[in-house]
Amino acid sequence: MGDYELFKKQVFGLTQIDLSCYKERQMKRRIDALITKCKITSYEEYIRLLKTDKVRLDEFVAYLTINVSEFYRNPEQWKLLEDEMLPYLFERFGNDLHIWSAACSTGDEPYTLVMLLAKFIPLDKIHVYATDIDRQVLEKAQIGIYDEKSLKGLPKEFVSKYFTQVSDRSYQISDQIKRCVKFCQHNLLKDRYPKECDLIVCRNVMIYFTEEAKKEIYQKFNASLKKDGLLFVGSTEQIISPGNIGFASFKSFFYKRL
Structure with a gap:
């Protein structure tokens, strides 16, 4: 996939989400799966897509922020x-x-x-x-x-x-x-x-x-x-x-x- 450290900095520049604050193995696995789903093979290529496609950027943020919720949980x-x-x-x-x-x-x-x-x-x-x-x-x-x-x-x-x-x-x-x-x-x-x-x-x-x-x-x-x-x-x-x-x-x- 390429340089994940550089990718994290680029994501922060785009979204203000600091991936360094998330558990890395778990988050990287989620991101790699999403990139593969987009038929992309590198972080560099994926960042270019996020910069030019607002729908993909919104999808990325939604996927990243892991929304699992229900009324009256526990x-x-x-x-x-x-x-x-x-x-x-x-x-x-x-x-x-x-x-x-x-x-x-x-x-x-x-x-x-x-x-x-x-x-x-x-x-x-x-x-x-x-x-x-x-x-x-x-x-x-x-x-x-x-x-x-x-x-x-x-x-x-x-x-x-x-x-x-x-x-x-x-x-x-x-x-x-x-x-x-x-x-x-x-x-x-x-x-x-x-x-x-x-x-x-x-x-x-x-x-x-x-x-x-x-x-x-x-x-x-x-x-x-x-x-x-x-x-x-x-x-x-x-x-x-x-x-x-x-x-x-x-x-x-x-x-x-x-």
Whole structure:
């Protein structure tokens, strides 16, 4: 394929995605497979294609950012959020919570957050900021149409209340839920982070980063949270020695800023 180090620099120049922060063997395997699919034999030739073909560039970014998402993934963790974490946050910070869903993919997680919050407070009081590096998935999130597989774990009360079936296998989320979420493009590795968050949800994305990149992102999350604010992570993403980066383990997969 050629010089992968040079390729990484060229990709950063094109997309601002720093491939050095991702686990190399895993990411290189994905990229090589995509290049082969395009019937191209070198990184140099592929970069030329990306520079001249916007469709291919969008495809590359979407492929790179590994979007696997579903509503209510790991239901027991969402139940813990509903039963214990949200009441804690309301008691500590009031009802006007500042919530950031980072690396939100197709919107499943921020929309789930809104549906849970609506069990406690009126929808017009709910505001969730949701970001992802991939512009294509943000567009899908804003449209809000999902395959039935994405909804399989979602409580039936939410499906019946907030979704309309639009075909045999697809459902659209209601406008009243969509209005509660503001979607923006954001790169966790280079862009500025929001401030004064009460809750940050970032699940099932850190597994793709190197240890150095993880530490930097967790430190930035810490700086983004208010004191006693919470970080909600994925089921394979426990933070080792959270005290070293200003967190305390609060409950399973929830960390509190010290």
